[in-house]
Amino acid sequence: MGKVLMKGNEAIGEAAIRAGCLNYFAYPIxxxxxxxxxxxxxxxxxxxxxxQGESEVAVSYMIFGAAAAGARVFTTSSSPGISLMxxxxxxxxxxxxxxxxxxxxxxxxxLGGILPSQADYLQATKGIGHGGCRLLVMxxxxxxxxxxxxxxxxxxxxxxxxxxxxxxxxxxGQMMEPVEFPDxxxxxxxxxxxxxxxxxxxxxxxxxxxxxxLFLDPKQLNENNLVLKxxxxxxKEEEIxxxxxxxxxxxxxxxxxxxxxxxxxxxxxxxxxxxGLEVGLIRPQTLFPFxxxxxxxxxxxxxxxAVISIEMSMGQMVEDVQxxxxxxxxxxxxxxxxxxxxxxxxxxxAVKGLNV
Amino acid sequence: MxxxxxxxxxxxxxxxHYCPGCTHGxxxxxxAEVIDELxxxxxxxxVAPVGCAVLAYNYFTFDFQEAAHGRAPAMATGIKRVRPDLxxxxxxxxxxxxxxxxxxxxxxxxxxxxxxxxxxNNAVYGMTGGQMAPTTMPDQRxxxxxxxxxxxxxxxxxxxxELLAALQTPGYIVRQTVLKPKYINxxxxxxxxxxxxxxxxxxxSFVELVSTCPTNWGLTPVEAVKWAEEKMLxxxxxxxxxxxxxxx
Numbered sequence: 001m002g003k004v005l006m007k008g009n010e011a012i013g014e015a016a017i018r019a020g021c022l023n024y025f026a027y028p029i030x031x032x033x034x035x036x037x038x039x040x041x042x043x044x045x046x047x048x049x050x051x052q053g054e055s056e057v058a059v060s061y062m063i064f065g066a067a068a069a070g071a072r073v074f075t076t077s078s079s080p081g082i083s084l085m086x087x088x089x090x091x092x093x094x095x096x097x098x099x100x101x102x103x104x105x106x107x108x109x110x111l112g113g114i115l116p117s118q119a120d121y122l123q124a125t126k127g128i129g130h131g132g133c134r135l136l137v138m139x140x141x142x143x144x145x146x147x148x149x150x151x152x153x154x155x156x157x158x159x160x161x162x163x164x165x166x167x168x169x170x171x172x173g174q175m176m177e178p179v180e181f182p183d184x185x186x187x188x189x190x191x192x193x194x195x196x197x198x199x200x201x202x203x204x205x206x207x208x209x210x211x212x213x214l215f216l217d218p219k220q221l222n223e224n225n226l227v228l229k230x231x232x233x234x235x236k237e238e239e240i241x242x243x244x245x246x247x248x249x250x251x252x253x254x255x256x257x258x259x260x261x262x263x264x265x266x267x268x269x270x271x272x273x274x275x276g277l278e279v280g281l282i283r284p285q286t287l288f289p290f291x292x293x294x295x296x297x298x299x300x301x302x303x304x305x306a307v308i309s310i311e312m313s314m315g316q317m318v319e320d321v322q323x324x325x326x327x328x329x330x331x332x333x334x335x336x337x338x339x340x341x342x343x344x345x346x347x348x349x350a351v352k353g354l355n356v
Numbered sequence: 357m358x359x360x361x362x363x364x365x366x367x368x369x370x371x372x373h374y375c376p377g378c379t380h381g382x383x384x385x386x387x388a389e390v391i392d393e394l395x396x397x398x399x400x401x402x403v404a405p406v407g408c409a410v411l412a413y414n415y416f417t418f419d420f421q422e423a424a425h426g427r428a429p430a431m432a433t434g435i436k437r438v439r440p441d442l443x444x445x446x447x448x449x450x451x452x453x454x455x456x457x458x459x460x461x462x463x464x465x466x467x468x469x470x471x472x473x474x475x476x477n478n479a480v481y482g483m484t485g486g487q488m489a490p491t492t493m494p495d496q497r498x499x500x501x502x503x504x505x506x507x508x509x510x511x512x513x514x515x516x517x518e519l520l521a522a523l524q525t526p527g528y529i530v531r532q533t534v535l536k537p538k539y540i541n542x543x544x545x546x547x548x549x550x551x552x553x554x555x556x557x558x559x560x561s562f563v564e565l566v567s568t569c570p571t572n573w574g575l576t577p578v579e580a581v582k583w584a585e586e587k588m589l590x591x592x593x594x595x596x597x598x599x600x601x602x603x604x
Contacts, residue, residue, distance in 0.1 A: 023438050049437045053430065054463035061427040061460075065434025068421050069401065073438065091424050197419035197435070199442050201398030210413055212404075212422035 022048030060088025090129025094213035115339025116170030251280035377577025426457020486572030
């Protein structure tokens, strides 16, 4: 299959099917409802499960039940909906079940708006649910990358027995771009006989499986948290992904930006280059684990005098950037969070305003 | 002559944590007997609630999932949709099902999800220490209705079986109790029917069981049975409210 022109939301739905995920539960919310609309037609064609739940809360538990029964399963939502799912996400993480969530972010807080935003960064990377649960967070910068990340997400979720979330801003879901579906990123579902409630007869076992998140014994609960922590540490070793742009130059400023915002930054960098100001970019593709060492090392170049985090939020990722830089260079922030994406000109002004 | 009465295979050897006089033990046994008799233990998945029965999985010998408060019907939906061949049931109390989980149970019933819900109604939140539930009787004293449930203030107790029976989707909706041996036999028949409908893939099945909570009612087990018979049974009437045969 060659390239096809597809809307991001529909491509995300198709990518899941290509990754062997034939189970989808969801609740409508702008700007990602097209995923549900697309899969309501596609899932019956491939013999899959499509169900529109009564709320995002219920959906998160449909995901939990299906994942705990051994199925590859995913859902999509947008910011306020993700807040409602966050309860279930915490349970799924505690019970160590694999599942994939997609957040096509809109502006907030509250009902906010329906236009693109990156204001759920802290929620996704630091505190998506109660009790200190963490998800592997991946952020695509276009439809093609969204497709690839969705397809990678399922085997990663199974590798870690932990939910994975794709954090895309509204533009990723709404824009159309040429996309090619890779054949090779899909994988066979992993063996889940050791833990999933697939029925004892199914796995020809006399040992029953129990999926739970309650550990009343403090030693057992601490033990479970150590298991989860070990997984997060392993993610830091094995899953960090990022891209660099114009870092062969003697850049004076390093921009840290992700998602749609990073594409605007690239345009600004090209224009600034023509004006004689070299600016580098590092784009985290995984937000948790955050490419902390790569950001620091990229900022350590002698020519680099300042670092700026540019985000469609009031400054969230900037906290991780500051932590990465460890006070070695000034770190500032520029962004907007109303739904209108900063223009290349605004980015240029922000960079020039650093007076390096 | 061999044993004529023994513990069901579906029931574990674990000593139960339930209080003296609590009816969960009887209901667990009935569920286990039905699962044994239908020969479905190897393909059954139970879903435990949040409440006194959160640890129900310790007492059964088949696959189990543990839900968040009220969400068991959504989890059961997830299981049953991806594995229609499994036999799935939720086991929920009245705080769990009739309060925080009301949305989940109504929509699961209305979609006609092919699983079974066992609803243990003892008119009170048990595990958290006897607070008022949506099913608490008028004037019943609880730790959050110390002067008795004031129906002017918080409304009348919810009759969940009747509420679900009003849905147009075919289903099996029944209320029984386990207060006395004669009732226990009827409760078991209802449970068996509910699981059989599920095995046949016919409909959602719902068995409400009027139960006791001597500890939180502040009564002896014997007094609790009497109280439930006198106060609860006239309000929570027993019987089948809906069968799938009606609609067909």
